Amino acid sequence: MKMSRYLPGTPCWIDLGSPDLDVSRAFYTDLFGWTAEVSPDPAAGGYTTFHQGGSPVAGAGQLMSDSAPPAWTWYAATDDLDATAARVEGAGGKVMVPPMDVLGIGRMAVFMDTTGAPFSAWQGGSFPGAGIVNEPSTFCWNELMVREADAAADFYGRALGWTTQASDQPGVAYTEFKCGDRSVAGMMPMTSDRYPDDLPSHWMVYLAVADVDETAERIGQLGGVISIEPTGSPAGRFAVAGDPCGAVFGIVTLT
Structure with a gap:
């Protein structure tokens, strides 16, 4: 299914926090047939976008801290990231990474729910999220x-x-x-x-x-x-x- 827009609250992106991006790139490109595009922007820290059939389907970046475990995370689409962060706190959750701009393509934040499970949110700009979902390798x-x-x-x-x-x-x-x-x-x-x-x-x-x-x-x-x-x-x-x-x-x- 091709996607160009996500309704607020809908999962719109997934990415991997990896301690070794070279190993992760090799594994997932071999497994799913993805192609890997590494951002040339030094500020991106080697962030990689995986593509399937020319469409972005997932990402991978360095772990934010040495103590963080390797993990996949997902992003909920939102039209107002600051309002989403306020609702998360109002519902008893925590804002782990406050809303921040991402290379001019959108804004992201990382949260933790009341049971201790982390998740993220994405306010898309020029990048709305995954271009294909619900098909093999997506x-x-x-x-x-x-x-x-x-x-x-x-x-x-x-x-x-x-x-x-x-x-x-x-x-x-x-x-x-x-x-x-x-x-x-x-x-x-x-x-x-x-x-x-x-x-x-x-x-x-x-x-x-x-x-x-x-x-x-x-x-x-x-x-x-x-x-x-x-x-x-x-x-x-x-x-x-x-x-x-x-x-x-x-x-x-x-x-």
Whole structure:
């Protein structure tokens, strides 16, 4: 699906914080067939935009601090970043990186929700966000893994205007976040024994692939790891992986 504009509250971009951009560029270009464009602006610190079919689909930059773990993050579109930051604080969240200009193409900020999960927001200027979504090798879904589901639902409703819809699958405690009438993200409570007690609330970024099993095998060949083997779900067959630097992401063949 080609995109040129995102409604406020809709996830519009994903990027990777990496301790080694050369390793990350090599891994993701090999895995997804992306091309990598490194910003020539010294102020960008080597920020890389990945393209699929000529359209920007994801980014990668150096970690903001030595103590930060490698991770993928997502950005909610907004028409007024300062107002979004105020709503985040009003809902009990934290502004980790205040609204800032980004190379004249837009403005960004980094937040933490009331459960401790970080996320970002983007006020697009000349760059609105990903040019393609929901196709193989592009961003397709976001999932919040959380211990306090009610608190998270309240926070995102107040901060981003999201509403919730409980899963209609029997025995599945899953919530869809909706922006208007469109589902834009999901939420899964970490209540079973398979989640370590010290695992914090976090967002999982999913990328669509044509064949999860083949992609999972390729991840291992490229130096990544599979933490959740290919598994069936109502949304499609999925797996969870870690790249060679340790950043975790999901892959899914959507039904």
